[in-house]
Amino acid sequence: MLNRDWLTRLRLRWGVHPLGRKEQGNREGILTLPLPSRLHVPMLQHTGQPAKPRVTVGQRVRKGEMIAARQGNISAPVHAPTSGTVIAIGDYPAPHPSGLPVLTVSIDCDGLEEWVDLDPPSDPFALAPEALAAKVAEAGIVGLGGATFPSAVKMALGLRTQVRTLLVNGSECEPYLSCDDRLMRERAAAIVDGMNLIRHAVGAETILCGIEDNKPEALAAMREAAAPFPHIALRRLPTRYPMGSDRQLIQVLTGREVPSDGRSADVGVLVHNVATCYAVHEALRYGRPLISRIVTVAGGAVRAPRNVEALIGTPARYLVEQCGGLSGESARLVMGGPMMGLELASLDVPVIKGSSGILALDASELPSATPSPCIRCGQCVTACPMNLMPFEMSARIRTGALDEAVGMGLKDCLTCGACSYVCPAHIPLSHYFNYARGELTRRERNTLRQESIRKLVAERSERLERDAREKAEAAARRKAERERAKAEADAARAAKAAAKAAEESSA
């Protein structure tokens, strides 16, 4: 085993080793938070289309009741995290660096925690794989590692492409975060059951679970829980960032590389996070939808950092208050991990399905230096897990040559931030890549919009032409009618005159 680790370390030429600081939060057990007075449940907590509210203001909802249905193929429903009354459906600040509002259902909790009638299958293993995926979709489960991709869609894809191996991601490579660590230590049996259920739902043969070697207790707990199942193998991974990225995890665990334009299913594997496995277990064994998650509350400005189990929609401020509150001023608030998490403008935003952590960092935990010019040292190239050249790409993006940056592999970038972390010149490399990708999407959207507008213009000119033509035709018709009437009148007059003349002549 030791030999294997040593080989892996030698083989992997990417990644960085940020200071873990996981001991801040992983010493104490998971604290189930007391019920807050009000919850704000956003309709967009997943990748894809937002969910559509199915409740009205003033309506009473029970815990676990579906309050919003999914829209489109890639979407997930949202459930009431507790029983209470819907007091508002409208815009509320999203947990996002932009601070923009998102459609949110606000619920006043009544404190009764009254569940809807749960209907768990008596034996989920007796159900067809498709039926299991449908139940997972109904439960609103999304990837809890941070990507928040609807799990049922992924499971259906795995079944369709006949994956052989289910990879379970327990690496938790982001510094500070220890929610998966505590979950594995305390609820290993449930996670293992969830793994087996997903294995059944995707028709995989073996399960490979990777856990970084900075979590020995979690690894031991999982080994014990998985001992009765010969098809589950647990692997100790070297601690390195970004080990938790699916492409890197697949590379380390299976030795296979996912093609640049492909998905993990193309190499016969499917990756799910340990927390997702736990949510699947809850949904299929007890019928409970995804209404809560484990969140790491940490950072130098938090008095008593620890992991809490919070209902979706709980204000971040409430979480921090329950962990002793802030000691002095926090220099930066982050949702998620410090490497890839999103900066928050304030704590008055709700916890969502993808919130693995709420961090209140103090000034000593932030980089203090200002950016200086690139010295082309190449450290970012060594650190890049996708073998890209971040310094070359950022130079092109700075001058606006986005197409050249795309040619150098911008679309393969994970925006993991390893390059920004090692850069001795403190250049915000991954910020450049985030900007460039946003800009490219914007341009794509613009092109589509221009096409639709061109169509509108063409339709309008066609309509105007048709109108003019019809008007001209109508005018011509009227003119012809007038002339005919005139000719008829003339003819009648002439006939009359002729008759008169004839009368006169005969007389």
Place this chain on the structure above:
Amino acid sequence: MVAVLSLTGLGLLLGLGLGVAAKFLRVEQEDGRIAEVEALLPGSQCGQCGFPGCAPAAAALVAGAAPVTLCPPGGRDLVEKLAALLGVEADTAGMAETVPMLAIIEETQCIGCTKCFKVCPTDAVIGATRQVHNVLREACTGCGKCVDVCPTLAISLEPVPATLQSWTWHKPPRELPVLNAPLSTAGASC
């Protein structure tokens, strides 16, 4: 002698052929470029460039009678594309970053005169006589034609509001060269 004559004759014949072909080809080329430029332009015929529509503007661009920066709705992207296509240098540094605009009708001032929806090139304004008009966001290009004809100044152009789906990261500020940077700022990281 025969060889000299035949080669001279051949040269003259081919030269004539080339001359004729060049005349035809030049016309083809010119047309093709106008069509290409027109495809790049927004196509809303808004007239902000001073030409009656996008096709005359494209013709003027190809003829070199108009600068590549003529189209306000196209923004910086369009200027770069046009400059690349026409092979001219474009000075985009002075150009302000344009934001997409949207026409907004102030309901309390609208008298339902229908003037605005008669001029809208994309049929983005809906309404009827003596009914309050409104703007379809998806169809509005922000060309401003309706603003000019509104008799009660009820229409204004506003930037398209950002949503979570349309929001993107801003460009990082350009890093400045640091001269004699104090040592204490180097090497500090999180």
